[in-house]
Amino acid sequence: MSTFQGEVSTLPPDKSISHRAALIGALAEGSTEISNFSGGFDNQSTLSVLRDAGISVRQEELAAGDGRVVRRVVIESSGLWSFREPSAPLMCNNSGSTMRMMAGILAAQPFLSELVGDASLMKRPMKRVADPLRQMGAEISLSDAGTAPVVITGTKELKTIEYHLPVPSAQVKSLVAFAALHADGQSKIVEPIRSRDHTELMLGLETIDRPDGVREIIIDGRKPIAAKPFSVPADPSAACFMIALGLLGERSEIVLRNVCLNPTRVAYIEVLQEAGAGLGIENVRSEGGEPVGDIVVRSCSGLKPLRISDHGVVAGVIDEVPMLAVLSAFASGEFELHNAAELRTKESDRIDALVVNLERLGFECEQYADGFVVKGRPTVNREEAVIECFDDHRIAMSFAIAAEAAGASLRLSDRDVAGVSFPNFFAIIESLRQ
Numbered sequence: 001m002s003t004f005q006g007e008v009s010t011l012p013p014d015k016s017i018s019h020r021a022a023l024i025g026a027l028a029e030g031s032t033e034i035s036n037f038s039g040g041f042d043n044q045s046t047l048s049v050l051r052d053a054g055i056s057v058r059q060e061e062l063a064a065g066d067g068r069v070v071r072r073v074v075i076e077s078s079g080l081w082s083f084r085e086p087s088a089p090l091m092c093n094n095s096g097s098t099m100r101m102m103a104g105i106l107a108a109q110p111f112l113s114e115l116v117g118d119a120s121l122m123k124r125p126m127k128r129v130a131d132p133l134r135q136m137g138a139e140i141s142l143s144d145a146g147t148a149p150v151v152i153t154g155t156k157e158l159k160t161i162e163y164h165l166p167v168p169s170a171q172v173k174s175l176v177a178f179a180a181l182h183a184d185g186q187s188k189i190v191e192p193i194r195s196r197d198h199t200e201l202m203l204g205l206e207t208i209d210r211p212d213g214v215r216e217i218i219i220d221g222r223k224p225i226a227a228k229p230f231s232v233p234a235d236p237s238a239a240c241f242m243i244a245l246g247l248l249g250e251r252s253e254i255v256l257r258n259v260c261l262n263p264t265r266v267a268y269i270e271v272l273q274e275a276g277a278g279l280g281i282e283n284v285r286s287e288g289g290e291p292v293g294d295i296v297v298r299s300c301s302g303l304k305p306l307r308i309s310d311h312g313v314v315a316g317v318i319d320e321v322p323m324l325a326v327l328s329a330f331a332s333g334e335f336e337l338h339n340a341a342e343l344r345t346k347e348s349d350r351i352d353a354l355v356v357n358l359e360r361l362g363f364e365c366e367q368y369a370d371g372f373v374v375k376g377r378p379t380v381n382r383e384e385a386v387i388e389c390f391d392d393h394r395i396a397m398s399f400a401i402a403a404e405a406a407g408a409s410l411r412l413s414d415r416d417v418a419g420v421s422f423p424n425f426f427a428i429i430e431s432l433r434q
């Protein structure tokens with residue numbers, strides 16, 4: 001067991017907010033300044049796609065007073081229809097958010113465009129993108145398997161929509177909202193299960209919480225969006241890895257500064273606290289419409305096994321499941337997940353990726369369509385196991401944390417994939433090691 005102690009002010013800027021700040025900047029009239037933009041590969045893909053679609057994007061690295069390097073991005077646009085027909089397919093690399101949210105914008109542009117990605121992204125479902133955009137009047141073609149390339153014949157005459165989200169997905173919600181901003185009239189999105197709400201907050205959209213728990217989001221189309229500055233807080237999904245490091249480590253105490261504490265992003269903190277984790281939240285304040293604060297984590301010896309099945313909780317912890325599963329397995333020998341078939345549609349089939357790798361480490365698992373269970377660890381694998389990362393940053397980082405903290409001996413098939421959302425992941429671990 002290793003010990004990890006110290007303060008972290010260099011967690012990556014939030015991936016979801018960075019994507020949206022850039023996309024909203026491209027839709028706004030004027031100059032949008034984004035401070036603390038993420039250097040993660042996924043967010044850089046959004047910038048390069050915007051550039052390739054005719055938007056002016058400048059990015060510079062500035063030295064912050066405390067030794068950090070902060071990215072400042074400036075986007076210039078003349079509003080909703082500032083995009084230009086790209087001369088080649090737009091490469092979204094590993095980023096599902098980039099592909100899906102850009103599709104919503106491109107559906108409203110009067111030209112032909114094509115979105116492509118790396119091997120992992122080309123396997124992910126895009127019918128959920130095509131369905132609402134076809135209803136709005138755009139022509140969308142996909143592969144026979146319902147995957148990218150997403151070929152879009154956009155139209156300036158998109159129709160308004162009332163769209164009931166068939167899956168709890170903030171990407172689908174956002175792409176419909178971005179398209180609806182261009183339609184002539186009012187659109188409505190109906191969201192039975194809550195997903196992250198950064199798009200609504202950043203665009204200042206009207207939301208109605210019905211007594212039955214369903215949320216409606218109202219979008220008035222063809223209203224000019226005024227450019228405004230954005231400042232991006234640290235990514236709570238990245239913080240989750242360092243929290244697991246602190247919980248699993250011996251005599252560890254880590255303070256994570258300026259983390260986004262939006263309630264739609266930090267359900268995992270509640271899940272961990274209910275299981276007995278020593279986690280504190282301090283200095284909570286509001287920055288740019290998002291709650292932000294510091295998280296204090298201390299080693300925890302008696303963490304109870306995590307069992308996650310409620311649909312709302314699953315949606316709230318969707319990106320943290322890999323870390324929660326590995327943490328629970330290492331801390332208690334057990335874990336259980338249901339109602340989480342969505343996890344099979346991420347950068348990898350995360351249910352399979354977790355089970356394959358946990359089994360390599362000697363855990364006994366059983367997977368089913370919408371989840372899996374870890375039943376114990378009858379044979380602790382003391383040989384050097386190789387973790388297969390499946391092109392998936394969260395799989396790589398989850399197992400890297402468990403190995404560091406629990407002293408397990410394992411190698412990752414691909415360390416660099418962490419850079420998709422967390423380029424300084426290994427550097428932060430080193431800075432905390434005692």
Ligand SMILES: O=C(O)C1=C[C@@H](OP(=O)(O)O)[C@@H](O)[C@H](O)C1
Nearest residue numbers: 016097168169170171172318319
């Ligand atoms: O909107 C977003 O920024 C995201 C939404 C989630 O995807 P889904 O919308 O597919 O659930 C999440 O998994 C992804 O990491 C980021």
Ligand SMILES: C=C(OP(=O)(O)O)C(=O)O
Nearest residue numbers: 094095096097319346347
């Ligand atoms: C699912 C994720 O991202 P995306 O869908 O943007 O590739 C993720 O970061 O876990």
